[in-house]
Amino acid sequence: MKKIEHLGIAVKNLENSNALFEKLLGEGPYKEEKVASEGVKTSFFKNGPTKIELLESLNEEGPIAKFLKSKGEGIHHVAFEVDDIYAEMERLKQEGFQVLGDRPKKGADNKWVVFVHPKSTNGVLIELCQEIE
Ligand SMILES: CC[C@H](C(=O)O)C(=O)SCCNC(=O)CCNC(=O)[C@H](O)C(C)(C)COP(=O)(O)OP(=O)(O)OC[C@H]1O[C@@H](n2cnc3c(N)ncnc32)[C@H](O)[C@@H]1OP(=O)(O)O
Numbered sequence: 001m002k003k004i005e006h007l008g009i010a011v012k013n014l015e016n017s018n019a020l021f022e023k024l025l026g027e028g029p030y031k032e033e034k035v036a037s038e039g040v041k042t043s044f045f046k047n048g049p050t051k052i053e054l055l056e057s058l059n060e061e062g063p064i065a066k067f068l069k070s071k072g073e074g075i076h077h078v079a080f081e082v083d084d085i086y087a088e089m090e091r092l093k094q095e096g097f098q099v100l101g102d103r104p105k106k107g108a109d110n111k112w113v114v115f116v117h118p119k120s121t122n123g124v125l126i127e128l129c130q131e132i133e
């Protein structure tokens with residue numbers, strides 16, 4: 001794991017939260033992007049070597065919608081940058097972590113992504129991200 005690539009924060013309303021985080025961070029998001037496969041629309045803010053990702057649900061049944069219903073707004077996941085997502089998936093599986101799925105999927109911000117179930121990581125949803133060359 002090279003570094004924390006982004007912190008994912010679940011929000012009810014992306015537009016409102018973009019304005020709030022622009023005040024907090026002193027600059028607005030550098031991109032907004034829908035990821036239909038995840039049922040989310042996202043915005044990304046640079047913060048030094050890492051990023052903040054805000055996520056609003058596009059539907060009533062996706063992971064962000066479920067999270068908001070059960071936990072409300074807040075930190076949803078921690079994403080780590082990796083060089084070789086397949087090798088990291090295999091390593092984590094060998095270490096006993098519950099890697100979700102058997103192949104990466106296309107995420108936001110030009111990344112391949114895969115997730116590790118929070119049940120195997122002390123309650124923190126973990127995302128692995130590899131830049132799509
Ligand atoms: C890809 C675009 C973007 C990017 O960066 O590129 C994203 O980050 S997209 C982010 C949204 N997508 C995902 O989160 C995909 C991975 N998540 C999942 O597959 C599910 O959310 C899963 C498996 C973590 C939970 O799904 P499930 O249907 O089982 O939800 P439950 O509400 O029944 O939860 C079961 C259990 O897990 C706890 N939980 C759920 N979400 C989280 C979370 N984000 N952090 C910590 N814990 C979480 C939940 O509280 C339940 O615990 P329990 O003790 O049983 O109550």
Ligand SMILES: [Co+2]
Nearest residue numbers: 008053079127
């Ligand atoms: Co993410």
